[in-house]
Amino acid sequence: xxxxxxxxxxxxxxxxxxxxxxxxxxxxxxxxxxxxxxxxxxxxxxxxxxxxxxxxxxxxxxxxxxxxxxxxxxxxxxxxxxxxxxxxxxxxxxxxxxxxxxxxxxxxxxxxxxxxxxxxxxxxxxxxxxxxxxxxxxxxxxxxxxxxxxxxxxxxxxxxxxxxxxxxxxxxxxxxxxxxxxxxxxxxxxxxxxxxxxxxxxxxxxxxxxxxxxxxxxxxxxxxxxxxxxxxxxxxxxxxxxxxxxxxxxxxxxxxxxxxxxxxxxxxxxxxxxxxxxxxxxxxxxxxxxxxxxxxxxxxxxxxxxxxxxxxxxxxxxxxxxxxxxxxxxxxxxxxxxxxxxxxxxxxxx
Amino acid sequence: xxxxxxxxxxxxxxxxxxxxxxxxxxxxxxxxxxxxxxxxxxxxxxxxxxxxxxxxxxxxxxxxxxxxxxxxxxxxxxxxxxxxxxxxxxxxxxxxxxxxxxxxxxxxxxxxxxxxxxxxxxxxxxxxxxxxxxxxxxxxxxxxxxxxxxxxxxxxxxxxxxxxxxxxxxxxxxxxxxxxxxxxxxxxxxxxxxxxxxxxxxxxxxxxxxxxxxxxxxxxxxxxxxxxxxxxxxxxxxxxxxx
Numbered sequence: 001x002x003x004x005x006x007x008x009x010x011x012x013x014x015x016x017x018x019x020x021x022x023x024x025x026x027x028x029x030x031x032x033x034x035x036x037x038x039x040x041x042x043x044x045x046x047x048x049x050x051x052x053x054x055x056x057x058x059x060x061x062x063x064x065x066x067x068x069x070x071x072x073x074x075x076x077x078x079x080x081x082x083x084x085x086x087x088x089x090x091x092x093x094x095x096x097x098x099x100x101x102x103x104x105x106x107x108x109x110x111x112x113x114x115x116x117x118x119x120x121x122x123x124x125x126x127x128x129x130x131x132x133x134x135x136x137x138x139x140x141x142x143x144x145x146x147x148x149x150x151x152x153x154x155x156x157x158x159x160x161x162x163x164x165x166x167x168x169x170x171x172x173x174x175x176x177x178x179x180x181x182x183x184x185x186x187x188x189x190x191x192x193x194x195x196x197x198x199x200x201x202x203x204x205x206x207x208x209x210x211x212x213x214x215x216x217x218x219x220x221x222x223x224x225x226x227x228x229x230x231x232x233x234x235x236x237x238x239x240x241x242x243x244x245x246x247x248x249x250x251x252x253x254x255x256x257x258x259x260x261x262x263x264x265x266x267x268x269x270x271x272x273x274x275x276x277x278x279x280x281x282x283x284x285x286x287x288x289x290x291x292x293x294x295x296x297x298x299x300x301x302x303x304x305x306x307x308x309x310x311x312x313x314x315x316x317x318x319x320x321x322x323x324x325x326x327x328x329x330x331x332x333x334x335x336x337x338x339x340x341x342x343x344x345x346x347x348x349x350x
Numbered sequence: 351x352x353x354x355x356x357x358x359x360x361x362x363x364x365x366x367x368x369x370x371x372x373x374x375x376x377x378x379x380x381x382x383x384x385x386x387x388x389x390x391x392x393x394x395x396x397x398x399x400x401x402x403x404x405x406x407x408x409x410x411x412x413x414x415x416x417x418x419x420x421x422x423x424x425x426x427x428x429x430x431x432x433x434x435x436x437x438x439x440x441x442x443x444x445x446x447x448x449x450x451x452x453x454x455x456x457x458x459x460x461x462x463x464x465x466x467x468x469x470x471x472x473x474x475x476x477x478x479x480x481x482x483x484x485x486x487x488x489x490x491x492x493x494x495x496x497x498x499x500x501x502x503x504x505x506x507x508x509x510x511x512x513x514x515x516x517x518x519x520x521x522x523x524x525x526x527x528x529x530x531x532x533x534x535x536x537x538x539x540x541x542x543x544x545x546x547x548x549x550x551x552x553x554x555x556x557x558x559x560x561x562x563x564x565x566x567x568x569x570x571x572x573x574x575x576x577x578x579x580x581x582x583x584x585x586x587x588x589x590x591x592x593x
Contacts, residue, residue: 021400021401022401023490023556024401024403024410024412024487025388025401025402025403025404025486025560026486026490026491026548026555026556027486027487027488027489027490027491027492027548028490028548127550136489136531136533137489137490137531137548138531138550139550179362179364179365180362181361181362181363181369182361182362182363182369182371183361226374227374227375227376227405227406227407228405228406228485228487228488228494229369229371229405229406229407229408229410230363230367230369230403230405230408230409230410230487231363231410232363232364232366232367232410232412234364235363235364252487252488252489253403253487253488254403254405254485254487254488255488259363262362262363262364262365262367263364264364264365265364265365265366265415287362287365287420290364290365291365291415291419291420293365294365294366294415294416295415295416298414298415298416
């Protein structure tokens with residue numbers, strides 16, 4: 001066994017995988033990666049199953065050290081500067097740490113979450129088929145809480161497989177696409193128009209339970225209390241103060257605020273990566289369009305191994321990447337330390 | 351049972367879930383239909399459905415849009431939901447011990463004052479109730495019970511508390527509930543139970559199922575403390591009654 005030791009790490013960093021499914025009927029939320037495509041890409045690079053457990057790294061920097069053997073890792077998600085003892089590591093690629101070597105990652109750029117997958121996965125005890133951390137329910141393995149410096153993740157020694165990079169499609173630009181409902185009839189035409197015509201920003205008090213939105217006040221037709229019903233990742237609920245909250249993987253399984261619309265599956269990860277303070281809009285799409293996109297997204301996830309490339313053809317781009325890494329280290333770290341503040345109004349509304 | 355049940359509303363919850371809504375209100379008949387549809391889908395699985403989540407008035411059906419599309423599944427759910435509601439195969443009846451008032455139920459006195467009666471009367475009324483688990487949600491094991499007598503209906507607190515104890519028994523609106531984990535709540539706290547509705551590494555991990563019946567029985571603080579120790583060691587301490 002080798003292990004990867006957390007040397008330094010910021011808040012909002014935890015072990016995550018494809019999530020814990022099948023127990024929402026008991027109030028157990030799925031948790032799992034905020035950006036499923038980035039998790040799957042990192043795991044594919046590491047030779048793991050797409051939704052195996054990996055390290056989800058919040059906006060701040062982090063460093064990891066191999067101990068008791070070599071450890072092969074892979075990086076995807078929000079890009080960062082990455083180096084091992086001054087040797088720059090390309091993003092969306094795998095690399096191997098010799099025993100005692102440290103991989104140092106900078107702040108997330110143009111996103112919030114990055115994923116570090118470890119070849120051979122992370123040793124732990126799954127609950128409901130998952131190692132994903134759900135701190136409120138005391139779940140997650142090997143640590144049922146966000147990662148801290150000094151934590152040790154057991155894994156197997158590096159196989160010596162050739163390093164790979166992965167060619168991912170360009171991230172969709174433009175408005176975050178939503179399907180109306182389930183309670184869009186709780187809002188008038190004026191409120192709906194305001195919702196779609198306005199620019200929104202993610203509040204710095206957002207977390208893995210929900211992203212609070214800053215923008216105009218969205219008024220309800222009949223008040224903000226509905227009888228609680230089920231929630232999904234991407235439900236956009238509008239509480240009494242009219243400031244929408246988009247529910248994320250650590251959401252409560254039920255909620256009693258009207259939900260004006262729901263993010264389409266293919267845009268969940270892109271939305272999760274929206275840096276605090278960056279303006280964006282929502283756009284309504286038809287169910288047919290959202291489901292066509294969901295099927296395309298599922299196909300992309302299934303065919304990630306076809307996108308692996310040898311690392312040798314990559315030399316041409318290394319200089320460009322290094323320049324990019326140097327250029328913009330601290331863009332999205334604004335207020336990152338508040339990302340785990342308790343969301344009282346998400347929490348306290350049953 | 352009437353042969354002509356009204357069709358539920360099929361509401362999209364994004365591209366991978368459907369809310370099958372039987373009522374907009376807390377409505378016992380609607381909740382029965384939610385649980386009936388949930389049982390039907392458990393007994394006769396529809397390919398593509400990945401998970402179902404019963405609530406008071408609606409069934410949330412998660413599905414994989416690669417395997418079934420919204421229109422097809424919506425039609426199927428409407429048809430299944432209009433079948434006559436079958437009697438539940440077996441209803442489990444639980445007796446859950448509760449220590450009422452004092453440090454364990456800090457709102458009991460206030461509730462009595464607000465409702466112009468005594469704490470003893472509140473406890474007697476709460477214990478007299480025959481409740482059903484209408485839904486479990488929000489946080490693991492948080493069980494929402496229907497059947498609270500009208501006298502005890504009270505609006506929720508203006509200011510929700512950020513932290514209430516594990517095992518809290520409380521009332522809010524037209525409901526009463528068993529809370530498992532410590533956490534925020536806007537309800538009125540009447541007491542605590544040692545029963546863990548959710549406990550890792552215990553079989554079963556989740557004690558209550560939607561549709562189960564529940565009665566409360568008062569215990570003193572000493573008994574609660576003993577039961578709490580036993581429950582921490584994995585004992586269930588709730589009593590399953592002969593139905």
